[in-house]
Amino acid sequence: MCFMCSVAYGVAGVSVLLGNSGAPLALATATQVKTISSQVQSLQDLPSVLGSMKVPNLEEPAWLKDQNAAEAAAKAAKSVPVVKVVTYDVTSKGAITANMAEFRSQANATLNDGRGWARLGVSFQEVASGGMFTLVMSEASQMPTFSSGCGTDYSCRAGRYVVINQDRWLGATPSWNNAGGSLRDYRHMVINHETGHWLGHEHEFCGGPGQPAPVMQQQSIDLQGCTFNAWPTASEMWSTQLGITKV
Amino acid sequence: MILSKKLRHISPKRRRTLTITAISGLFVVLVAVYTFWSMNTWSSYKTTYESWQKELQVSVDAAMALPGTTSAERAKKLTAFKNVSGTITSAQQSLCHTPVIIAWQHVIVGLRQHEEACAQTISKADTFGKKMQMTTSYLESEQTVAMTIEKTLAASQDKVTEATWNSQVTTWQDADKAIGKMSSGATFAPVKASALEKVKVLESTWQELLAAHAAKDKTKYTEAQSNLTIAYAALGSLSTVSAGQLAPLTTALQSAYAQLFSLKT
Numbered sequence: 001m002c003f004m005c006s007v008a009y010g011v012a013g014v015s016v017l018l019g020n021s022g023a024p025l026a027l028a029t030a031t032q033v034k035t036i037s038s039q040v041q042s043l044q045d046l047p048s049v050l051g052s053m054k055v056p057n058l059e060e061p062a063w064l065k066d067q068n069a070a071e072a073a074a075k076a077a078k079s080v081p082v083v084k085v086v087t088y089d090v091t092s093k094g095a096i097t098a099n100m101a102e103f104r105s106q107a108n109a110t111l112n113d114g115r116g117w118a119r120l121g122v123s124f125q126e127v128a129s130g131g132m133f134t135l136v137m138s139e140a141s142q143m144p145t146f147s148s149g150c151g152t153d154y155s156c157r158a159g160r161y162v163v164i165n166q167d168r169w170l171g172a173t174p175s176w177n178n179a180g181g182s183l184r185d186y187r188h189m190v191i192n193h194e195t196g197h198w199l200g201h202e203h204e205f206c207g208g209p210g211q212p213a214p215v216m217q218q219q220s221i222d223l224q225g226c227t228f229n230a231w232p233t234a235s236e237m238w239s240t241q242l243g244i245t246k247v
Numbered sequence: 248m249i250l251s252k253k254l255r256h257i258s259p260k261r262r263r264t265l266t267i268t269a270i271s272g273l274f275v276v277l278v279a280v281y282t283f284w285s286m287n288t289w290s291s292y293k294t295t296y297e298s299w300q301k302e303l304q305v306s307v308d309a310a311m312a313l314p315g316t317t318s319a320e321r322a323k324k325l326t327a328f329k330n331v332s333g334t335i336t337s338a339q340q341s342l343c344h345t346p347v348i349i350a351w352q353h354v355i356v357g358l359r360q361h362e363e364a365c366a367q368t369i370s371k372a373d374t375f376g377k378k379m380q381m382t383t384s385y386l387e388s389e390q391t392v393a394m395t396i397e398k399t400l401a402a403s404q405d406k407v408t409e410a411t412w413n414s415q416v417t418t419w420q421d422a423d424k425a426i427g428k429m430s431s432g433a434t435f436a437p438v439k440a441s442a443l444e445k446v447k448v449l450e451s452t453w454q455e456l457l458a459a460h461a462a463k464d465k466t467k468y469t470e471a472q473s474n475l476t477i478a479y480a481a482l483g484s485l486s487t488v489s490a491g492q493l494a495p496l497t498t499a500l501q502s503a504y505a506q507l508f509s510l511k512t
Contacts, residue, residue, distance in 0.1 A: 037501040039311045040328075041493060043321050043386050045393030046486040053400055055479045058456075058472065061409045063463045 073114025083121040089131035094139025110191040115231040133198045140167040157197035173220045188230035200240030296365045329383045335376030375503040382496045388431040395425045419450040438489045445482045452478045
């Protein structure tokens with residue numbers, strides 16, 4: 001008996017014993033095979049990140065709000081029939097540093113703005129002289145010369161004179177500025193307020209906390225819990241001066 | 248001493264017979280030991296790669312069973328899949344190794360089949376490991392891009408005031424740089440290119456909006472605002488681009504899995 005033969009016999013026995021040699025193992029089920037594909041796909045982060053994405057909600061910038069409001073007002077003004085034309089002339093008193101051309105243009109825009117007194121069905125027209133009222137740009141120190149009721153701090157109305165204090169026109173008031181109000185809105189407010197006096201309005205009071213202040217409220221002095229408002233409210237739409245009871 | 252004294256009394260013929268018998272006996276014992284050892288080695292050879300294959304599948308299934316709802320869970324699951332690839336690489340060094348002293352035995356058909364089956368298992372496991380590695384590498388890149396976008400979006404998901412518009416441009420510029428810098432495989436390259444393109448559009452659209460805002464130009468502002476909506480929607484389509492790139496990888500991985508675990512699909 002040769003050595004190699006013996007070993008070969010022995011090992012042949014091993015192979016017989018082991019049996020089923022090299023036969024593939026059936027370990028996975030069809031479900032598992034399908035699962036690995038879906039499991040791997042579910043590991044993606046982009047679908048969840050992008051799926052919950054929203055287009056940012058842009059807060060309308062102040063200038064756009066103004067533009068939109070002015071456009072809406074102009075549209076609204078077109079729909080209010082003009083029943084009366086109110087003329088006014090413009091002048092100044094004292095040492096004036098403010099730009100008068102800007103004053104004229106902004107005052108006219110405010111008076112004819114669809115959010116303002118134009119809602120009475122009135123068109124304000126600037127004339128060279130002999131207007132129904134006179135709009136004045138006054139140096140602060142000259143304010144008391146119009147009336148003893150006119151102080152150097154604020155604007156006022158004295159008879160036919162609608163007098164705008166130059167200091168307020170150029171810098172509004174500290175309370176207005178501190179509340180973040182824009183100078184343009186202050187100018188709208190002061191023109192509307194003082195013209196409102198000429199139209200026949202007295203001072204109004206805040207209707208309740210959080211409500212927009214009536215334009216005839218002394219907003220430069222105290223808001224009384226109201227929010228700043230540069231335009232006459234619906235309840236202020238009347239004028240004894242023009243004989244308009246209620247719009 | 249006693250044995251040699253006893254042998255002296257035995258005739259030379261009988262002594263030769265005894266010597267041959269002793270040597271033959273020793274030879275038989277050696278053959279028996281070698282055979283037994285061979286049996287053991289081959290047996291463990293078979294069980295080693297079979298059990299390794301089973302353990303591998305257990306690891307894959309365990310990784311699959313992990314939850315993947317949140318991004319943190321998905322990251323953990325991805326690590327588990329990466330570990331599976333690592334297991335395969337290290338096993339290639341140790342499995343299917345036959346000791347030299349019995350290597351000649353592969354001339355025996357039954358044993359050669361074991362060697363071939365083991366080699367096939369390793370080869371299939373290698374294929375599966377490579378596919379898994381490609382897939383996990385892709386998913387890692389995908390998660391990096393997703394994380395960058397998520398971080399950028401976090402700054403703009405609530406109401407955005409004009410005061411923060413400038414920072415929107417900066418955050419998208421940062422996202423652009425971060426995605427541009429990342430390294431990725433060839434399969435992810437189209438997704439990266441698409442992400443960069445979409446992020447750049449967002450960046451320039453925010454700039455358009457800022458310019459229109461500075462100029463108080465309502466027409467341009469409105470245009471930029473609608474372009475922004477389009478740009479965000481385009482970014483949303485990035486997941487479709489990614490799904491398209493991932494699909495062939497998962498198909499290949501699925502096929503490699505079926506072949507490794509000997510299941511015909």
